[in-house]
Amino acid sequence: MFFASCDPDRENLSLYSNADGSWVVSLPAEEVPPELPEPALGINFARDGMKRGDWLALVAVHSDAWLMAVAFYYSAKFSADQRKKLFDLINSLPTTYEVLSGKGGKKMKVSVFVRKKKMDEEFFAGLFFLLAATRFE
Amino acid sequence: MFFASCDPDRENLSLYSNADGSWVVSLPAEEVPPELPEPALGINFARDGMKRGDWLALVAVHSDAWLMAVAFYYSAKFSADQRKKLFDLINSLPTTYEVLSGKGGKKMKVSVFVRKKKMDEEFFAGLFFLLAATRFE
Numbered sequence: 001m002f003f004a005s006c007d008p009d010r011e012n013l014s015l016y017s018n019a020d021g022s023w024v025v026s027l028p029a030e031e032v033p034p035e036l037p038e039p040a041l042g043i044n045f046a047r048d049g050m051k052r053g054d055w056l057a058l059v060a061v062h063s064d065a066w067l068m069a070v071a072f073y074y075s076a077k078f079s080a081d082q083r084k085k086l087f088d089l090i091n092s093l094p095t096t097y098e099v100l101s102g103k104g105g106k107k108m109k110v111s112v113f114v115r116k117k118k119m120d121e122e123f124f125a126g127l128f129f130l131l132a133a134t135r136f137e
Numbered sequence: 138m139f140f141a142s143c144d145p146d147r148e149n150l151s152l153y154s155n156a157d158g159s160w161v162v163s164l165p166a167e168e169v170p171p172e173l174p175e176p177a178l179g180i181n182f183a184r185d186g187m188k189r190g191d192w193l194a195l196v197a198v199h200s201d202a203w204l205m206a207v208a209f210y211y212s213a214k215f216s217a218d219q220r221k222k223l224f225d226l227i228n229s230l231p232t233t234y235e236v237l238s239g240k241g242g243k244k245m246k247v248s249v250f251v252r253k254k255k256m257d258e259e260f261f262a263g264l265f266f267l268l269a270a271t272r273f274e
Contacts, residue, residue, distance in 0.1 A: 032179030042169030069206035
């Protein structure tokens with residue numbers, strides 16, 4: 001259970017998404033600077049100082065921000081047009097925060113699809129976050 | 138000078154952008170979880186293990202990813218249409234990486250504008266990152 005895994009007595013923890021769409025609460029990357037943008041650190045420390053709903057919203061908003069960072073980190077070599085296409089794909093789905101707050105349609109599992117796509121003249125790893133929902137609890 | 142300020146003998150450092158458009162190399166936020174998404178940690182540790190150009194590119198790509206995270210963290214309550222407008226504004230300017238690699242037009246200082254704008258029925262803090270360039274060195 002997400003709530004229990006965020007024990008404030010543990011070290012600094014972050015919520016990571018795996019490429020298969022699952023989420024896991026884990027210690028931060030040991031590598032510094034990290035290979036990829038890192039999600040918000042220490043979400044467990046905030047757990048018991050806030051209303052549960054507010055805390056879940058905070059984690060969801062940080063997770064959405066982090067997914068954008070990862071997507072645009074991977075697409076650093078995209079052209080502006082390619083970035084726009086990527087953004088439109090991401091934006092065609094509700095954010096984690098919207099789903100959590102009931103604005104994003106029915107609850108479902110977060111899915112993250114990574115696919116390669118030929119864009120213009122070059123191959124890039126096209127990272128399409130097909131965000132839907134997550135049941136944190 | 139950016140290069141000198143990233144001394145690998147110092148602690149974990151990150152490159153932050155201030156609201157006035159200036160950039161500063163600094164220790165990470167003490168607050169955990171942080172109030173805002175945090176930029177890549179420990180950029181100074183990578184400085185001397187890479188070619189200077191590759192290292193600058195790495196920092197630029199991490200900075201672009203971080204700015205996206207901050208923009209979409211602030212706009213968590215935006216609708217999909219509002220997120221699209223925000224993205225189009227951001228995307229109308231070259232990324233830091235593009236400017237660094239000479240694909241983004243002439244070099245100039247990175248500017249970050251924060252303004253409030255009335256969108257649809259509600260007021261939101263509209264964060265428009267008018268990214269241009271930066272002279273890191």
